[in-house]
Amino acid sequence: MIKKKLVAKPAKPKAKLKPKAKLKPKAKLKPKAKLKPKAKPKSKAKLKPKAKPKSKKSEVLLNIGCGITLFKDFINIDKYFTEEQLRQGATSHTGPCANALYPRGASFLQADMLDLPIDANSVDYIESMEALEHLKFCDVEKAVAEMYRVLKPGGKLVLFIPDMDDMCQVWTERIGSGAPFGPEDFFQMVQMFYGNQKHDGEYHKSCFNETYMGLMMQAIGFEARNIRIAHCSHGQQVPKIRGASASPAWDSKAVLIIGFLLIEATK
Numbered sequence: 001m002i003k004k005k006l007v008a009k010p011a012k013p014k015a016k017l018k019p020k021a022k023l024k025p026k027a028k029l030k031p032k033a034k035l036k037p038k039a040k041p042k043s044k045a046k047l048k049p050k051a052k053p054k055s056k057k058s059e060v061l062l063n064i065g066c067g068i069t070l071f072k073d074f075i076n077i078d079k080y081f082t083e084e085q086l087r088q089g090a091t092s093h094t095g096p097c098a099n100a101l102y103p104r105g106a107s108f109l110q111a112d113m114l115d116l117p118i119d120a121n122s123v124d125y126i127e128s129m130e131a132l133e134h135l136k137f138c139d140v141e142k143a144v145a146e147m148y149r150v151l152k153p154g155g156k157l158v159l160f161i162p163d164m165d166d167m168c169q170v171w172t173e174r175i176g177s178g179a180p181f182g183p184e185d186f187f188q189m190v191q192m193f194y195g196n197q198k199h200d201g202e203y204h205k206s207c208f209n210e211t212y213m214g215l216m217m218q219a220i221g222f223e224a225r226n227i228r229i230a231h232c233s234h235g236q237q238v239p240k241i242r243g244a245s246a247s248p249a250w251d252s253k254a255v256l257i258i259g260f261l262l263i264e265a266t267k
């Protein structure tokens with residue numbers, strides 16, 4: 001009797017162990033874990049809206065007559081420099097574009113502002129700082145018309161140009177004051193009238209005042225109600241403009257000695 005009992009007992013446990021191994025597929029619960037990741041995309045989805053500013057980046061911004069100061073996120077345009085010269089000047093601080101400001105995200109196009117290689121109605125925003133005065137008088141209107149052509153309807157133009165009325169006022173007031181210009185001030189004024197003449201693109205050939213610019217821009221197509229012209233009196237800090245805020249070097253040098261016109265116009 002005893003022998004029979006001993007034989008029967010060991011056989012049962014073996015059979016029970018196998019099914020346990022088969023039960024391991026507690027992994028059936030894993031699918032629940034797979035469901036959890038559904039929660040993760042929620043947080044990612046919250047991050048995605050931050051990408052919305054990309055639409056701003058997709059705006060087309062021009063800096064026309066950029067010289068050696070390129071603006072981040074802008075297509076910077078100048079007739080008299082090559083991209084290579086600007087990059088070399090920015091890194092080695094030598095050459096015709098020594099100390100150029102070429103921030104990441106800036107691009108450059110060597111082109112004449114009288115004939116922009118840019119599609120009509122394709123640009124959101126244009127800044128042109130101290131550039132129009134380098135054109136022949138008969139070409140100024142053509143250049144502004146080019147800017148108007150490439151702007152999208154609703155696009156914005158910002159011009160910063162010397163104000164002849166203010167320049168003359170400063171000059172005559174100084175003469176009347178009995179304290180004529182010293183050599184430094186005189187040379188500053190001469191550069192305002194004639195440009196620094198360092199290269200072909202740096203000669204001043206045109207002058208402006210509020211009345212002329214207002215009428216000319218209306219003749220091109222800007223509506224009077226969409227044009228604002230401000231006088232920046234001498235000694236004033238240049239008002240914040242979009243490209244300057246991306247390029248502190250431009251901003252810091254921009255304490256005015258004499259007056260400029262700041263013109264904002266929407267197409």
Ligand SMILES: C[S@@+](CC[C@H](N)C(=O)[O-])C[C@H]1O[C@@H](n2cnc3c(N)ncnc32)[C@H](O)[C@@H]1O
Pocket residue numbers: 064065066067068069077078079080081111112113114128129130131134135201202250
């Ligand atoms: C006084 S710099 C102004 C540079 C820069 N915008 C600033 O405010 O510092 C004028 C620039 O206009 C450029 N320029 C002159 N005529 C031009 C033209 N027809 N097309 C494009 N750029 C021109 C010159 O090469 C020069 O770099």
